[in-house]
Amino acid sequence: MTWIPPLLVAIPLLTAAVTAGLDHVTPRRLQDAIVVAASAATTALAFVLLWHAESREVVQWFGGWQPRHGVALGIDFAVGPLAAGMCAVIGLVVTLALVYSLTFLHEAARLYDALMLVALGAMCGFAMSGDLFNLFVWLELMAVAAYALTGFQVERLGPVQGAVNFAITNSLGGYLFAIGIALIYARTGSLNLAQIGDTLSHGPAGGLVIVAMTLLFCGFLIKGAIVPFHLWAADAYAVAPAPVCAVLGGVMTDIGLIGVSRLYWTVFDAPFGHGHAVGDVLLWLGMVTAVLAGTMAFLQRHLKRMLAYSVVCHIGIMLAGIGLLASSGLAGAELMFLAHALLTAGLFFVAGILHSDHGLIDELHLHGRARGCWAPAAAWFAATIGLIGAPYVGIYLGHGLIDEGATELGRPWVLALLWLGSALAGAALLRAGARIFLGWGEADDPLLGQALEEDPLERDVLRPLLVAVALAAVVLGVAISVVPGLGQRAEYAANRFQDRSGYAARVLRGHPFPATPSLPVTIRHTSVESLLYSGGATVLACALALVGLYRRRLPRFVMVAARRTLALPIHVLREVHSGVVGDYVAWVTVGTAFVGGVWALLLHG
Amino acid sequence: MSRQVRLLLLGSGLLGLGALFAWAIAGLPAFGDYQGPYGFVLNRIVLPLRHTTNVVMGTNFDVRGLDTMGEEFILYASVVGVTLLLRDETRTRLAERRTRRFRDDTVRLVGVAMVGAGLLIGLWLMAFGYITPGGGFQGGVVTAGAIVLLYLVGNHRDYRPFRNEHLLDPFEAVGAGGYVIVGLAALASGTAFLANLFGLGTPGMLRSSGSIAILNWASAIAVTVAMLLLFAEFLETYVVPLEPEDAGS
Amino acid sequence: MSYLPFAVAAWICLVGIAGIATSRNLIHLAICLTVTQSSSYVLLLSVGYVKHGKAPIFIGTKLGTTAVDPVVQALTLTDIVVSVVVIALILALALDAHRLSGTVDPDQITDIAG
Numbered sequence: 001m002t003w004i005p006p007l008l009v010a011i012p013l014l015t016a017a018v019t020a021g022l023d024h025v026t027p028r029r030l031q032d033a034i035v036v037a038a039s040a041a042t043t044a045l046a047f048v049l050l051w052h053a054e055s056r057e058v059v060q061w062f063g064g065w066q067p068r069h070g071v072a073l074g075i076d077f078a079v080g081p082l083a084a085g086m087c088a089v090i091g092l093v094v095t096l097a098l099v100y101s102l103t104f105l106h107e108a109a110r111l112y113d114a115l116m117l118v119a120l121g122a123m124c125g126f127a128m129s130g131d132l133f134n135l136f137v138w139l140e141l142m143a144v145a146a147y148a149l150t151g152f153q154v155e156r157l158g159p160v161q162g163a164v165n166f167a168i169t170n171s172l173g174g175y176l177f178a179i180g181i182a183l184i185y186a187r188t189g190s191l192n193l194a195q196i197g198d199t200l201s202h203g204p205a206g207g208l209v210i211v212a213m214t215l216l217f218c219g220f221l222i223k224g225a226i227v228p229f230h231l232w233a234a235d236a237y238a239v240a241p242a243p244v245c246a247v248l249g250g251v252m253t254d255i256g257l258i259g260v261s262r263l264y265w266t267v268f269d270a271p272f273g274h275g276h277a278v279g280d281v282l283l284w285l286g287m288v289t290a291v292l293a294g295t296m297a298f299l300q301r302h303l304k305r306m307l308a309y310s311v312v313c314h315i316g317i318m319l320a321g322i323g324l325l326a327s328s329g330l331a332g333a334e335l336m337f338l339a340h341a342l343l344t345a346g347l348f349f350v351a352g353i354l355h356s357d358h359g360l361i362d363e364l365h366l367h368g369r370a371r372g373c374w375a376p377a378a379a380w381f382a383a384t385i386g387l388i389g390a391p392y393v394g395i396y397l398g399h400g401l402i403d404e405g406a407t408e409l410g411r412p413w414v415l416a417l418l419w420l421g422s423a424l425a426g427a428a429l430l431r432a433g434a435r436i437f438l439g440w441g442e443a444d445d446p447l448l449g450q451a452l453e454e455d456p457l458e459r460d461v462l463r464p465l466l467v468a469v470a471l472a473a474v475v476l477g478v479a480i481s482v483v484p485g486l487g488q489r490a491e492y493a494a495n496r497f498q499d500r501s502g503y504a505a506r507v508l509r510g511h512p513f514p515a516t517p518s519l520p521v522t523i524r525h526t527s528v529e530s531l532l533y534s535g536g537a538t539v540l541a542c543a544l545a546l547v548g549l550y551r552r553r554l555p556r557f558v559m560v561a562a563r564r565t566l567a568l569p570i571h572v573l574r575e576v577h578s579g580v581v582g583d584y585v586a587w588v589t590v591g592t593a594f595v596g597g598v599w600a601l602l603l604h605g
Numbered sequence: 606m607s608r609q610v611r612l613l614l615l616g617s618g619l620l621g622l623g624a625l626f627a628w629a630i631a632g633l634p635a636f637g638d639y640q641g642p643y644g645f646v647l648n649r650i651v652l653p654l655r656h657t658t659n660v661v662m663g664t665n666f667d668v669r670g671l672d673t674m675g676e677e678f679i680l681y682a683s684v685v686g687v688t689l690l691l692r693d694e695t696r697t698r699l700a701e702r703r704t705r706r707f708r709d710d711t712v713r714l715v716g717v718a719m720v721g722a723g724l725l726i727g728l729w730l731m732a733f734g735y736i737t738p739g740g741g742f743q744g745g746v747v748t749a750g751a752i753v754l755l756y757l758v759g760n761h762r763d764y765r766p767f768r769n770e771h772l773l774d775p776f777e778a779v780g781a782g783g784y785v786i787v788g789l790a791a792l793a794s795g796t797a798f799l800a801n802l803f804g805l806g807t808p809g810m811l812r813s814s815g816s817i818a819i820l821n822w823a824s825a826i827a828v829t830v831a832m833l834l835l836f837a838e839f840l841e842t843y844v845v846p847l848e849p850e851d852a853g854s
Numbered sequence: 855m856s857y858l859p860f861a862v863a864a865w866i867c868l869v870g871i872a873g874i875a876t877s878r879n880l881i882h883l884a885i886c887l888t889v890t891q892s893s894s895y896v897l898l899l900s901v902g903y904v905k906h907g908k909a910p911i912f913i914g915t916k917l918g919t920t921a922v923d924p925v926v927q928a929l930t931l932t933d934i935v936v937s938v939v940v941i942a943l944i945l946a947l948a949l950d951a952h953r954l955s956g957t958v959d960p961d962q963i964t965d966i967a968g
Contacts, residue, residue: 615871619871622867622871626868627864636856639901639903643925644904644923644925647910648923649917649918652912658913660912661910661927663924664924664928669925683938690950738909738911742934839949
């Protein structure tokens with residue numbers, strides 16, 4: 001089965017080359033079919049790989065360069081069930097987005113398809129790669145495709161601004177990553193993750209390794225839109241076309257977290273794994289991101305920008321799960337990724353439907369306009385409930401596993417903060433849904449800031465197809481928490497992912513795989529606290545949504561007190577999210593220096 | 606955020622980053638003191654195993670061939686991306702300028718000599734890339750540069766074939782796609798993806814190194830055409846298409 | 855002086871970032887990005903240098919002669935392509951920005967914020 005990993009990369013890339021190259025030769029419908037077929041084939045192969053990877057580690061050494069005497073010479077793809085699962089979900093979301101785009105986008109179709117396929121191949125390559133520089137190459141490849149896709153609607157200034165902010169911030173992250181690679185290479189003389197981990201497990205880990213870790217992780221955290229590196233995300237997702245947002249927000253931002261986990265558990269676990277310092281910083285960054293992004297989501301009126309902050313909020317929760325360093329935390333993050341990718345994609349698809357129906361994407365302008373559109377409304381509300389994590393819906397199982405991890409480590413307050421974050425983001429989405437689909441609430445709200453310029457679309461779309469894709473994504477996402485056996489398999493995959501010495505033995509020395517335990521096929525139970533928090537978060541989200549809708553009917557003293565306490569923080573938050581790339585770069589610098597400084601203090605000596 | 610706040614943040618961030626860099630540098634082995642096994646092992650085995658005398662290119666196209674494949678596609682994606690971003694139909698164009706051949710004889714003479722020399726050097730770098738210093742990328746960039754120079758010393762008519770996207774697009778696809786196909790061919794024949802398939806020949810001769818030679822040419826074509834396409838895209842935003850007297854030629 | 859190349863790389867990186875954050879022109883900003891990235895080239899190539907090492911090209915040189923590390927050179931080659939690509943995209947975006955708003959000052963292009 002080692003022939004599958006290269007195909008997950010080769011098929012999309014080759015199709016992309018052929019598609020754009022044959023632009024003027026083949027008819028449109030044939031090209032569309034080829035593109036969707038390539039994406040679907042990649043997804044199917046990823047699922048086959050997932051099934052095989054459960055019982056072994058699928059390792060492919062490119063060019064036939066096997067390791068000699070324990071020195072890795074070539075580049076390898078080392079695929080366990082976690083990596084294969086990532087590829088499968090990435091393929092699924094991209095396929096859905098491509099089907100959606102068949103009717104949603106009409107111009108420059110060849111170029112768009114080529115870039116989407118390139119992004120798919122790059123993301124799969126990233127998830128599977130076991131080589132540090134190879135990770136960088138795939139990171140840059142998907143980034144280049146993303147920058148161009150973000151600026152797709154070049155007729156307006158907004159997309160140009162979003163693409164510029166995205167390109168500059170993420171490129172800077174890539175360069176910091178490259179410097180980190182150089183530093184690690186100087187120390188270990190190797191680029192293979194397993195071998196670097198082995199080398200670092202002997203000998204002290206001095207300042208060089210700590211700084212290299214900072215740079216490598218910050219490069220990924222910039223991609224993953226974690227505070228304070230997240231500022232580009234809302235600008236970019238507000239202006240990209242809806243199917244592009246589904247891919248960017250659903251899966252590409254999570255790539256940063258896949259990278260962080262991969263690097264930690266193959267390399268930095270060796271020198272720093274005995275303590276919690278590395279994980280704690282990630283945990284705190286994740287929690288701050290969840291709460292801050294949830295708040296920002298509540299302050300938005302532009303639907304896609306609101307969704308962008310919701311994405312960032314959930315990324316924060318996932319990073320917190322990873323930062324717990326326990327296998328339940330990682331498994332929880334994994335399951336959350338599955339549900340979140342599909343649900344977010346579904347929400348972006350619905351936003352696209354609203355945009356094409358009414359030519360508007362602003363919550364207040366759309367007030368009451370979509371009354372009676374029951375299918376998009378059902379998709380929107382179901383996805384929102386799934387993203388809040390109501391009991392056994394959507395992200396609930398993943399979040400529940402993270403809760404378990406936090407409780408095991410004696411950090412029960414983590415649960416409160418993370419559920420608060422998803423409640424805030426969910427409240428924003430519920431409020432928007434109620435306003436648009438039910439016509440509730442007032443028609444104006446100065447809390448939500450100024451309206452952004454609208455781009456009225458006159459599209460000739462096949463609406464049933466768009467609705468079908470949105471519903472498919474939401475139904476799949478919502479069902480993640482109740483798929484029997486998925487929870488246990490996620491935990492098993494996480495356990496394997498965290499086993500650094502086992503990974504190194506299998507990759508470098510070709511040790512055979514120990515027997516796999518047979519896993520039960522039941523719905524995994526979560527703790528009572530998770531159920532309580534989840535119910536509480538759902539109630540809180542509904543309450544906050546109602547407050548958002550009917551703010552003016554609150555008693556006067558409440559309004560005045562709220563204004564006095566909240567006005568300044570909200571103003572500061574809006575000022576910081578200024579849309580100017582120079583500010584973003586300043587924050588990236590401060591953030592990297594801060595994270596590096598904290599790790600220097602905690603890890604040295 | 607005001608500029609002062611930004612400068613304050615930036616200054617403190619750069620100070621912190623600088624301190625981290627200094628700390629990291631203190632932990633580096635001294636300049637010239639490269640320790641690690643990777644480079645030494647490759648220097649010793651690439652020539653006997655692959656008959657490639659240029660170990661850097663051997664590394665690029667064989668040992669770390671997957672990275673180079675990704676890089677080909679980065680270039681490809683950028684060409685597609687720039688085309689996407691500059692595609693607006695209702696571009697406002699600068700005032701039409703009558704095109705005329707550059708009149709100064711010295712400039713034209715030197716220019717033509719440079720174009721010729723550049724092309725020769727570029728092709729040599731490409732062809733002998735895996736034997737002597739050089740390679741597909743370097744040769745591709747030099748060749749593309751020489752062709753672009755033609756635009757400077759000639760006029761639009763001379764340059765038109767190199768601006769024709771319909772002509773260049775298939776070559777780009779061949780370059781990038783060809784790389785993947787070589788890899789897939791290896792996979793199909795039972796070995797690993799991108800394994801060296803073809804006969805290894807004698808080191809130091811053009812016929813050596815197996816797949817490396819083919820991948821070298823694929824990337825050379827891809828890079829040359831990508832550079833030309835990028836230049837053509839940018840040129841289109843400034844140049845008005847076909848004056849009446851150009852239309853016939 | 856044996857740490858000078860590394861210090862140069864660090865300096866280039868910091869200066870480049872300062873340029874990016876304070877730039878008033880997207881084209882200048884693209885060049886600053888290139889400058890920042892070239893710091894990674896300098897660092898990579900310095901890390902791979904072997905004292906008294908020759909180039910890793912073995913035509914006319916006996917196999918086994920001390921040569922510098924070929925891997926970092928291959929990595930730098932890939933890195934350069936990445937930088938070219940990003941600069942091309944940002945220049946294209948600068949052209950679009952100028953067409954739509956008449957300015958290439960990143961501080962002035964604030965259609966979306968908050």
